[in-house]
Amino acid sequence: MTSCQLYLISPLEVGGEFPDRLRAALEAGPVAAFQFRVKDIDQHEAARLAAPLQEICREHDCAFIVNDDVALAKRLSADGVHLGQGDGDPREAREELGKDAQIGVTCHNSRHLALEAGEMGADYVAFGAFFPSTTKDAKIKADPEILEWWSSMMEPPCVAIGGITLENAASIIATGTDFIAVSGGIWNHPEGPASAVRQFFALLEQGKGTAAG
Numbered sequence: 221m222t223s224c225q226l227y228l229i230s231p232l233e234v235g236g237e238f239p240d241r242l243r244a245a246l247e248a249g250p251v252a253a254f255q256f257r258v259k260d261i262d263q264h265e266a267a268r269l270a271a272p273l274q275e276i277c278r279e280h281d282c283a284f285i286v287n288d289d290v291a292l293a294k295r296l297s298a299d300g301v302h303l304g305q306g307d308g309d310p311r312e313a314r315e316e317l318g319k320d321a322q323i324g325v326t327c328h329n330s331r332h333l334a335l336e337a338g339e340m341g342a343d344y345v346a347f348g349a350f351f352p353s354t355t356k357d358a359k360i361k362a363d364p365e366i367l368e369w370w371s372s373m374m375e376p377p378c379v380a381i382g383g384i385t386l387e388n389a390a391s392i393i394a395t396g397t398d399f400i401a402v403s404g405g406i407w408n409h410p411e412g413p414a415s416a417v418r419q420f421f422a423l424l425e426q427g428k429g430t431a432a433g
Contacts, residue, residue, distance in 0.1 A: 223428050224393050225252040226420055227379055229287075229403040230273070232259055239272045241413050245406060246280035248417035252399060253322075255302055257287035266292055274298070283322055290316050300324065300343070305333065310340040324379065329362035331369065338376055345370065346401065349382020350392060353404065367395035386419050393427035400424075 228251055231238070245251065254277050256270050266289070274296060277284040285300045286293035290313045293301040300322025301313055310323045317323070324344045325337035334345045347362045347370070362382070370378045377398035384392060385405035392400055402420065409416035 224397055224424050225250075225399050226417065226424065227251075227253045227255070227399040227401040228406055229255045229381075229401050230257050231403060231407045232257065234258060234269050234273060239276060241407065242273055243276050243280075245413035245417045246276060246282055248414040249421040251280070251282050251417065253283040253285050253299075255285045255287050255401070256298075257403075263289070263292050263295065267295055270296055270298075285322060285324065293317055293321070302326070302346070310337060310342045314341055326381075328360040329366060331366065334366075334370060334374075334378075338374060342376060344377045344379055344398070346379040346381050348380060348401075350380060351383030351385070351388055353383035364392055364395050367392070367397040371396035371398070386416065386423065389420065389423050390427065393424060 226249070228245060234256070242254070256273060258266050258269065274284045283299040285302050286296065286298045287302050288304055288307045290301050290308055294316050301317060302324040303310060303313060304326045310325055313323050314321065322343045323341070324346055325342040327333040327337055327345045327347055329347065337345050347366050349360065350362055350364060367378055367380055379399040379401050380392045380397045381401040384400050384402050389400055406413050406416045
């Protein structure tokens, strides 16, 4: 059984001191991926903000994934792109970004969408939200059982996303999911992102013996 890994999602504010906060988080443990998620700014400004973060990810062997924007991912030579349901076809993204790009697809709480994404060549599927989130207004609620179903049946990895914190992560890790995606649970932690990452890794270690699969 593959043990669960940590996948960080950026806050919307990634300027100012955020690069230092990201570095602290990545130095605290081997984070698998970081998703760059910004809204309502032009591509030039997004690329400017992304550059130092991408370099920090490279230094720490952490995949740099762009949210929603294939053109920006291509411009940055990012490690991959994460597509929402309205953000394009994984096959077209593959054509643009090449065979080595990591392409993820949001599938909410739908087995059908997940199977479809897998058929279209997605490298991973994301399910959620599992809990209320301070980061994103989650209109769709997913049941953790969908993670168990996917993990036991399918080859591509799955990511659990949406409101995951230190207080509720254990039940999600226990499903056998390959990744937990965390945003507010890291960046809003009162002791800072490094402490939050270390505490998440302690949970992931505990979960190794109890996860399904």
